[in-house]
Amino acid sequence: DAGVIQSPRHEVTEMGQEVTLRCKPISGHNSLFWYRQTMMRGLELLIYFNNNVPIDDSGMPEDRFSAKMPNASFSTLKIQPSEPRDSAVYFCASSSFSGANVLTFGAGSRLTVL
Amino acid sequence: QLLEQSPQFLSIQEGENLTVYCNSSSVFSSLQWYRQEPGEGPVLLIALYKAGELTSNGRLTAQFGITRKDSFLNISASIPSDVGIYFCAGQAITGTASKLTFGTGTRLQV
Numbered sequence: 001d002a003g004v005i006q007s008p009r010h011e012v013t014e015m016g017q018e019v020t021l022r023c024k025p026i027s028g029h030n031s032l033f034w035y036r037q038t039m040m041r042g043l044e045l046l047i048y049f050n051n052n053v054p055i056d057d058s059g060m061p062e063d064r065f066s067a068k069m070p071n072a073s074f075s076t077l078k079i080q081p082s083e084p085r086d087s088a089v090y091f092c093a094s095s096s097f098s099g100a101n102v103l104t105f106g107a108g109s110r111l112t113v114l
Numbered sequence: 115q116l117l118e119q120s121p122q123f124l125s126i127q128e129g130e131n132l133t134v135y136c137n138s139s140s141v142f143s144s145l146q147w148y149r150q151e152p153g154e155g156p157v158l159l160i161a162l163y164k165a166g167e168l169t170s171n172g173r174l175t176a177q178f179g180i181t182r183k184d185s186f187l188n189i190s191a192s193i194p195s196d197v198g199i200y201f202c203a204g205q206a207i208t209g210t211a212s213k214l215t216f217g218t219g220t221r222l223q224v
Binding site: 004031033035042043045048050056091093101102103104105106107108 | 144146148153154155156157158161201203205212213214215216217218219
């Protein structure tokens with residue numbers, strides 16, 4: 001089991017550029033979560049999917065953020081255009097929903113927007 | 115669904131015991147404890163599902179409050195590798211949706 005795989009691990013970009021973060025969940029897991037971690041706001045849930053369907057995107061900060069899950073083994077989080085305040089560590093996590101979500105996290109993607 | 119943890123920071127000597135508290139005004143269906151090491155994602159330590167449940171995992175012991183609004187995590191005989199940020203996370207289930215909200219975190223130094 002390779003765990004949850006995120007890419008890139010580090011991304012440095014300039015304000016206004018498009019950023020795409022990628023996630024491969026654990027095979028067989030049917031729920032996928034995107035979290036953002038900052039010193040000021042801690043771990044915030046951005047969006048989560050059950051069986052590839054977005055269930056709750058109320059945590060997505062602005063229309064600049066979008067997430068997709070085209071199939072059970074891949075998800076993307078896109079920021080367009082990026083701003084310096086988007087700098088954070090973005091985590092993807094997956095779980096096998098059976099009434100109790102226990103999450104397995106990826107190692108995170110550290111985004112720096114200059 | 116704010117989850118407040120205390121203390122925010124904890125610096126202890128190796129071998130000491132410590133307790134981290136997690137409180138909320140919301141009711142949760144389950145309460146989980148995670149630890150995050152530098153440069154990594156959080157890793158599950160203990161999951162609690164029943165009101166009043168007391169569960170141990172090696173040197174770690176956690177209990178879910180009777181009201182399902184609070185919990186504590188106790189670590190006995192701390193060792194240097196216990197260093198990290200400890201989070202509680204509460205799960206709320208609405209229909210077929212399940213949402214895990216993380217607490218404010220407790221940073222531990224040993």
